[in-house]
Amino acid sequence: MSIIGEVFKELFAMFLADARLTFATLFLVAIVGGLVAGLQVEPFLAGSVLLLGCLGILVGTVCREARARPHR
């Protein structure tokens, strides 16, 4: 039973290691989906929002983690 539990814990950790990164990414994908399907935004613009948004989320979560951990 504990092995099954650990397998699920590991799978969960694979995609939800950082909750902020996960939710921000899902939110970004939903926004880009809305831009493409709902507002018929140009694909290049929607793609740029997706790419730059992902890079922004990455830098933002790393900087946040760095600020949260004190210097040793």
Next chain:
Amino acid sequence: MDPISWSVAAPAVGSAFIASLVEVVEAFTIILAVGTLRGWRPAAFGTVAALGVLGVLIASLGPVLSLVPLHLLQLIIGVLLLLFGMGWLRKAILRAAGIIPLHDEDAIFASEAVQLGRASDRLHTSLDWIAGLTAFKAVLLEGLEVVFIVIAVGAGRGLLWPASLGALAACVVILAVGIAVHKPLAKVPENTLKFGVGTMLSAFGVFWTGEGLGIAWPGQDITLPVFVVLFLAVGLATASVLRRPAMEVLQ
């Protein structure tokens, strides 16, 4: 295979190979601890049993994947790749910047040895089971990540076989090196590999999420290397800006 297919197949095979290399090294360390301390029988039993479970999982997942429409599959895999790849990249940047400790195979080997020693004190009779289960768990958990990586980098473009070959090659390489050196593979530059794989998986994630959402990338497959370079540049720049003095490795 035509040249355009190769431009996608090569990163898929390379990502599967390097990512699997990292996971197989982690599993190998624990199998080695079990084999060295409790004998190779439970280590081999646990490993083979876990590979069997993984085989059943792959055999049952394969037909299901072929039933999912391509755009939906690309979207689901793209999002999962983004979460997985950016998660790896985030951790690799933090490690490269000295904010969190590096992964240390020697320390993991020592920790597994201590845990098996404690189990030995508590339960004399079923120790081979405990040793076998330790190997089983390690191979199953790391193997699941390998399976996901192979599916993620291969399924979106029908490249499951090349990606699987990349993963298999990683297993063979680690097994050969492991048999030769017979100790934890502590010299593998794990964070550098994770940095590279996180970069590639994130780039694949943006590419396939976009395709799944109906975005036609300018230049199509040629866009992938551009994304890789962008993620790598941003990751390296962030690590460089945040860099702190070297800290001790994970105990």
